[in-house]
Amino acid sequence: MASENPLLKRAYALNGDQNQIRAVYANWAKTYEADTLIGMGYVAPAIAAETMAQEIGQNDVILDAGCGTGLVGKELRSLSDAVIDGIDLSPDMLDQARKKDVYRTLNKADLTASLDIGDARYDGVISVGVFTSGHVGPTAMNELIRVIKPGAPAIITVHEQVWHKDGYRDHLDQMEKDDLAKICTIRETPYHQNEGYHCKLCILQAA
Numbered sequence: 001m002a003s004e005n006p007l008l009k010r011a012y013a014l015n016g017d018q019n020q021i022r023a024v025y026a027n028w029a030k031t032y033e034a035d036t037l038i039g040m041g042y043v044a045p046a047i048a049a050e051t052m053a054q055e056i057g058q059n060d061v062i063l064d065a066g067c068g069t070g071l072v073g074k075e076l077r078s079l080s081d082a083v084i085d086g087i088d089l090s091p092d093m094l095d096q097a098r099k100k101d102v103y104r105t106l107n108k109a110d111l112t113a114s115l116d117i118g119d120a121r122y123d124g125v126i127s128v129g130v131f132t133s134g135h136v137g138p139t140a141m142n143e144l145i146r147v148i149k150p151g152a153p154a155i156i157t158v159h160e161q162v163w164h165k166d167g168y169r170d171h172l173d174q175m176e177k178d179d180l181a182k183i184c185t186i187r188e189t190p191y192h193q194n195e196g197y198h199c200k201l202c203i204l205q206a207a
């Protein structure tokens with residue numbers, strides 16, 4: 001089902017071009033939360049954060065990859081005492097996240113490239129709303145797994161529109177074969193409730 005919502009149409013029409021991604025989110029940053037949470041019934045950040053909160057221990061240090069305005073960080077901090085670092089491509093989205101005062105650090109980063117983060121630095125990684133049309137593809141999951149400790153959880157949403165089209169299941173199976181990560185659960189979960197969209201909530205564990 002393709003959404004008729006013009007904001008989603010614009011976001012999903014992106015083709016991974018970073019200048020375009022930055023331009024769309026520069027334009028959207030200030031109204032993003034009202035548009036998504038209220039307008040679209042965007043429940044994925046709350047569901048993913050709740051899942052992460054159940055997986056982690058006290059004072060664990062978590063990376064929020066593609067943190068946007070900080071919806072995930074805010075939810076996760078309300079449910080745990082996690083220390084949270086955020087990274088995102090869009091400086092304007094990061095500016096909004098900074099106002100929440102729930103992140104230890106917020107930095108600009110491109111998830112489609114090698115991250116400037118050492119191996120096994122984090123106790124978990126969470127990424128919501130990023131593995132979707134025109135944003136980031138399945139290969140970026142490898143970097144997210146690289147930066148977490150062996151046995152640490154990765155909680156990642158994949159939009160239903162790209163799950164089959166972009167070969168996520170095959171990619172995850174290959175990661176498991178390559179002994180990079182274990183697939184714990186892949187759960188069908190509501191995403192934009194008012195738009196009728198679902199996602200796959202992938203719960204992985206670094207090998």
Ligand SMILES: C[S@@+](CC[C@H](N)C(=O)[O-])C[C@H]1O[C@@H](n2cnc3c(N)ncnc32)[C@H](O)[C@@H]1O
Pocket residue numbers: 021025045065066067068069070071072087088089090093109110111112127128129130135136
């Ligand atoms: C739909 S928003 C989701 C933001 C937040 N996680 C949430 O759930 O509200 C998608 C985010 O992905 C970011 N993004 C897109 N491509 C990216 C890339 N290559 N590297 C890092 N962030 C990227 C955008 O800047 C935007 O903030």
